[in-house]
Amino acid sequence: MSFSKTVEITETSADTRRITVTVNGTPRVVEVEPRLLLVHLLREGLALRGTHIGCDTTNCGACTVLHDGNPIKSCTMLAVQADGHEITTVEGLGTPSELDPVQEGFHREHGLQCGFCTPGMMMAARALLDREPDPSEEDVRWALSGNLCRCTGYQNIVKAVLWAADKQRGAQPAEEDAR
Amino acid sequence: MYPAKFAYEAPRSIQELLDLLARHGDDAKVLAGGQSLVPMLKLRFAAPELVVDINGVPGLDHLTEDPDGTLRVGALCRHVTLERSALLAAEYPVMAAAAPLVADPMVRSRGTMVGSICHADPQGDWASVLMALGGHIVAMGPRGKRPIAMTDFVVGPFQNALQPGEFAYEAVVPPPVGQRTGTYLKLERRVGDFATVGVAVSLEHSGGRVVRAGIALTGVGPATINAADAADVLVGKPLSEETVEQAARLAAEAAQPQADHRGSVEYKRHVVATFVRRGLARGEVVAA
Ligand SMILES: Cc1cc2nc3c(=O)[nH]c(=O)nc-3n(C[C@H](O)[C@H](O)[C@H](O)COP(=O)(O)OP(=O)(O)OC[C@H]3O[C@@H](n4cnc5c(N)ncnc54)[C@H](O)[C@@H]3O)c2cc1C
Ligand code: FES
Ligand code: FES
Numbered sequence: 420m421s422f423s424k425t426v427e428i429t430e431t432s433a434d435t436r437r438i439t440v441t442v443n444g445t446p447r448v449v450e451v452e453p454r455l456l457l458v459h460l461l462r463e464g465l466a467l468r469g470t471h472i473g474c475d476t477t478n479c480g481a482c483t484v485l486h487d488g489n490p491i492k493s494c495t496m497l498a499v500q501a502d503g504h505e506i507t508t509v510e511g512l513g514t515p516s517e518l519d520p521v522q523e524g525f526h527r528e529h530g531l532q533c534g535f536c537t538p539g540m541m542m543a544a545r546a547l548l549d550r551e552p553d554p555s556e557e558d559v560r561w562a563l564s565g566n567l568c569r570c571t572g573y574q575n576i577v578k579a580v581l582w583a584a585d586k587q588r589g590a591q592p593a594e595e596d597a598r
Numbered sequence: 599m600y601p602a603k604f605a606y607e608a609p610r611s612i613q614e615l616l617d618l619l620a621r622h623g624d625d626a627k628v629l630a631g632g633q634s635l636v637p638m639l640k641l642r643f644a645a646p647e648l649v650v651d652i653n654g655v656p657g658l659d660h661l662t663e664d665p666d667g668t669l670r671v672g673a674l675c676r677h678v679t680l681e682r683s684a685l686l687a688a689e690y691p692v693m694a695a696a697a698p699l700v701a702d703p704m705v706r707s708r709g710t711m712v713g714s715i716c717h718a719d720p721q722g723d724w725a726s727v728l729m730a731l732g733g734h735i736v737a738m739g740p741r742g743k744r745p746i747a748m749t750d751f752v753v754g755p756f757q758n759a760l761q762p763g764e765f766a767y768e769a770v771v772p773p774p775v776g777q778r779t780g781t782y783l784k785l786e787r788r789v790g791d792f793a794t795v796g797v798a799v800s801l802e803h804s805g806g807r808v809v810r811a812g813i814a815l816t817g818v819g820p821a822t823i824n825a826a827d828a829a830d831v832l833v834g835k836p837l838s839e840e841t842v843e844q845a846a847r848l849a850a851e852a853a854q855p856q857a858d859h860r861g862s863v864e865y866k867r868h869v870v871a872t873f874v875r876r877g878l879a880r881g882e883v884v885a886a
Contacts, residue, residue, distance in 0.1 A: 436606070453606035453649065454639070475599050477637050480704060489678070489707040495636045496708070497629075499606055500651060543703065564789045565702025 438502035442467070443511030451498045458482045460498035461508055469509035469538045473567070480566030483539035484508050490546040492565075509538035512545060520583040521545050527592070530579030532570035540566050544580045552588055556581065601639035608651040612738070615655055615765065620740050622648050623762035629653070630673060630713035633705045652765070660768070661685070667773030673713070673766055677706035689778065690771070692800045696727045696782035702790035712766045718752045718821065721792040724769075725752055725822040727782055730798035730812035730829075733771045739764035752821045776804030781880050783873040784816070787860065793817040794860040795869040797849070799877030801832065808832045813845065813874060818866050819854035828852060828874065842878045846871040 435450040442465060449464055461467045461484070473481030475494055482494040485507035493506075513519035521544045524530060531537045540563060547554055547562035554562070559580045560573075568576060585592040609615040619626055627646035629635055630653070638644040652658060652673060659674035661683060669690065671680070680686055681697035700706060700714070700723050714724040715735060728735075729748040736743050740763055751759050760766060780800040784793045796816030802809050811829040814822060828848035832841050855866035 434605070452603070454601040454603055456600070456636075456640075475640070477633065477705065480702070483704055486707070490704050491707050492704045494640075495633060495705075497606070497632070497636065497649075497651075499608070500629075500632070500653065502608075561698075562703055565704045 436499055436502075438499055440498075440501040440503075441505040443507055449498075453497060453499050455498040456494055457484070457496040457498045457501055457506070458493035460501070461493060461506070464498075467508050467510050471535055471538055473535065473539075478567070479536070479539075480543065481536055481539045483542045483566065485542055485546055488546065488549060490543045507542070507545075509541055512541060519545065520586040521548065521580065523586065524579035524581075524583035524592075525576075528575050528579040528582050530571070530576045536566060536568040536570075540568065540576055544583065547580070548584055548587060552584060554581070554584055559584075599640040601636075602642055602645040604639070604646055605648045606651065607648060608654045610654055610656075612655060612657065615650065615652060616738070616740060616763075618648070618650050619765060620763045622650075626650050628716070628765050630716075631676060631705075631709035633701065633709035634713065634717045634719070658767070663689075664773075669771040671711050671769040671771075673768060674710060675712070677701065677709045677711065677714075678703075680711060681706060690731075691778060692727055692730060692780045692782050692798055693771075696723050696784075696798065699723060699782065699784045699786070699796075705790075712769050715748075715751065715769060716758050716760070716766050718754070718756050718758045719792075720755055720819060720821050721796075721817045722822070723782065723784065723793060723796055723816055726796055726798040726814035726816040728769055728771070729814035729822055729824050730780070730800040731771045732800075732810065732812055733769060735769055736767045737761075737764045738767040743767060745770070749824050755820050774802050774810075776802035776809045778802055779880065781877050783877055785869055785873075795855075795866050795873065797870060797873035797877055799874060799880075801837075801878075806836050807834060808837060809834075813849055813877075815849065815853055815870060817855075817860075818870060823852055823854065825849040825852040825874075832878075837878060842875055845878065846874040849874045 439448050461470050471481040473479035477495045483490050484493045513522050521541045543566050559577050582592045625647040629649050629651040658672045660672040661675045662670050677700050686694040711724045714722045734745045734747045735751050746759050753759050782798045784796040793816045798814045800812040811832040813825040813829045828845040831844045850867040850871040853870045855863050857863050
């Protein structure tokens with residue numbers, strides 16, 4: 420599969436490189452210009468628009484994806500650097516019929532309002548739970564400290580992640596608060 | 599934002615890396631964690647002809663201690679590795695204190711200590727830490743390796759002492775001459791921000807006296823500041839209220855802060871003095 424057409428970012432045909440990136444479990448072969456950012460490959464080249472661009476200056480975390488399981492800002496990595504690596508985006512987290520516990524937690528605990536920060540939040544949360552299945556509230560706040568939310572005040576986001584942790588461990592998730 | 603066009607190479611060995619740097623000299627930029635370089639490329643503050651991505655070069659991600667107690671931090675050792683290191687938590691209090699305060703979790707996944715020091719941002723935290731610890735950078739070039747003391751490595755804002763054709767191979771902390779204490783204190787407006795003021799305080803104690811001391815300051819000058827006079831008054835005697843006060847005053851004098859949105863000159867100097875006092879209060883050896 421080649422996405423050179425959609426991936427090209429200028430009209431002049433520049434030197435491109437062929438890379439293989441495993442995105443959400445599927446190897447994708449694409450032609451990219453070295454200056455193409457990973458977030459643009461994902462959104463424009465691969466039409467995975469769940470990954471958002473908030474600030475474009477490495478500050479907000481809306482573009483967070485997993486790179487070999489580690490949370491990174493995809494606006495601050497070149498797409499060529501993903502060659503040979505595994506990228507997980509929010510589209511790889513779960514399916515509508517089988518949500519990831521993190522997604523379920525955001526749903527149950529009202530972890531979002533406008534939803535713009537949510538994909539990045541969920542990817543950072545997934546990375547935390549993969550490493551630390553039983554995080555404290557402090558651990559959750561720390562792990563999400565690079566993700567900005569302009570709406571929620573964070574309280575319900577933290578609850579959502581703690582809910583997901585409980586669910587994932589098979590513990591009874593704490594019942595929802597009266598809202 | 600798109601960076602300007604550049605050529606890209608991802609060498610697979612140190613030799614390939616050195617060959618590329620030798621061939622391209624100043625036109626090439628090393629890409630380590632990319633957490634400073636990629637933003638600069640996007641803003642077009644940097645527009646190199648060639649980006650040399652070292653992430654695929656084996657043998658650069660080490661975090662090891664030699665039998666004599668020398669610590670070596672490779673060019674690809676990431677902030678997160680330092681943050682989670684049991685060795686640092688046990689034996690390197692200044693580094694262990696600093697690691698979680700650098701940037702945010704996603705930046706720490708990628709960014710490197712050596713890259714941060716090479717970037718020579720006056721607000722970079724690691725340069726102060728390595729300076730207070732009396733460390734050095736090992737540069738590697740066509741003629742092999744050479745050490746550059748941290749006190750000589752930063753030659754100005756965003757300027758380091760590497761020659762064209764060289765890259766920074768590792769950061770080195772010398773073995774302690776006594777029991778190590780100290781910490782890194784950082785005032786930031788919000789979590790993940792660059793320092794308004796950062797202070798690294800490193801002490802080594804033996805026989806009830808301070809036998810080595812280092813104090814370095816982040817964010818209060820055109821480059822990382824080595825507050826050597828402040829550190830010197832501590833050496834050769836036990837910590838006392840008097841020496842602590844002298845060190846706090848000398849460190850505040852060594853600071854060259856600028857007033858900006860993060861605070862006034864007086865405020866920043868005041869924070870330097872306060873952090874030196876606090877850092878030294880944590881510098882006591884428990885049950886000495
Ligand atoms: C939102 C945000 C917040 C941040 N907050 C902080 C903070 O609070 N404190 C802090 O200290 N830093 C902070 N940083 C910077 C971060 O720590 C970077 O990781 C670090 O400054 C650069 O390391 P890097 O490995 O990412 O280097 P890169 O970005 O890859 O490179 C930076 C520069 O150093 C050169 N370079 C890198 N490695 C080498 C090498 N081995 N040999 C020769 N040259 C080399 C590059 O050519 C480039 O000029 C922040 C960054 C962001 C985006
Ligand atoms: S868009 Fe990448 S950090 Fe904001
Ligand atoms: S829900 Fe709107 S930014 Fe977080």
